[in-house]
Amino acid sequence: MSVRITFYGAAQTVTGSKYLLESARSKVLVDCGLFQGHKELRLRNWAEPPFDVEELDAVVITHAHVDHAGYLPLIVRRGYRGPVYCTAATKELLKLLLPDTARLQEEEARFANKRGSSKHRPALPLFGEADAAQALKQLRPLTRSSAAIVAPGVSVTTRCSGHILGSASLHFELDGRRVSFSGDVGRYAVPILPDPEGAPGADLLLCEATYGGRRHSSADIESELAGAVHAAYRRGGPLLIPAFAIGRTQTLLYYLAKLEREERIPACPVFVDSPMAIDATLIYRSFREEYDEEAAAILTAGNNVMMTSRTVFCRSVDESKKLNHLSGPRIIIAGSGMITGGRILHHLMRWLGDEQTTLLFVGYQAAGTRGQLIQSGAKEIKIFGSFVPIRAAVETISGLSAHADEAELVRWLKSGSSPARIKIVHGEPDAVSAMERLLRTQLDCPAAAAEDGESLEL
């Protein structure tokens, strides 16, 4: 048999990344992501895995996001006991992400049982914390730049993809064939992380297309953030920022620290009110070898990359509750990023009805989330069963994306060696077709959309 690759997720959609790479001697799963979003997609997590998990020789993960790694506890629950390879930083971030994903699954099942909303009695979680703990035991770190043998006759090298700490594109050699996976590609010239590194040549390259057909705004993020801080300062109340714990919180902390160092914002207290965001920040701090030159230079100059002069970590519930009694200008960063849960709800419950408050969105708000409703001008919002009036000023900063837009994806593709062919993955159908059209005009190699369940032989 030659080399075969089969697409079991993230084909014509952005979640559930799973690609099975097979040679005569080995079976390797590349990424092991959960489906997220609409119910039909989420139901796919409950179907039998489309491959025999016990036949896998290895799993290799591009980065620590749920849609790329959140299905790991499930294959472990189904009996997979082999190695799971990823970069050292991804390994540390997965120690936060997988137990948290398992807790959410368990909470959902408990909630369904309480409400009687599941057809299944009792409703069971997809997997639990014990499965996540077992999955963590199977993690094996890959060193950057040197090739590692991950299964008989299969080697892989990683290159920085600039998306979140530890994120990588993966480049496999097996049976004389070379197959590359872009993973999620980040933006150029962002804080902390180096630019995405171009790929080596390959017989086949899988390229993501999350932002196919779209361009990021060219707004000056630092000026916009400084403006929002000043406006909040003038209003005199809290500046509440809902943010994802991994990635977005650290980027924000970087910008706030830089603006304060350059005296472009006043030194006001910054509270990070999320145990997961605190842990993620500590992991970001400990992986200095993953920093770009700018972040390294900040450290060399004796400054802190992600701390203002008055940054406070609120880990316990008590510390979080104490924030309720503060007055005056202050910045509170808390999850969840789309206000679907987390400690931000308590702050909004308390402060959203106050005209002195500023609520600042720094990330994408998916349709139907509280974040999107507030952003689109709702006059009140339901939190913990009560309607809270919205009198706070609501502001948005765009352009703080962890994903390359289509121009940056083309730049990334051109920065590496040209592959023999490209399959476009990880995008909604419109984004994938836009990317397909763009690549036809921009590159010399054939590029086509991957279909769900499709197999290719090389």
Ligand SMILES: [Zn+2]
């Ligand atoms: Zn990602």
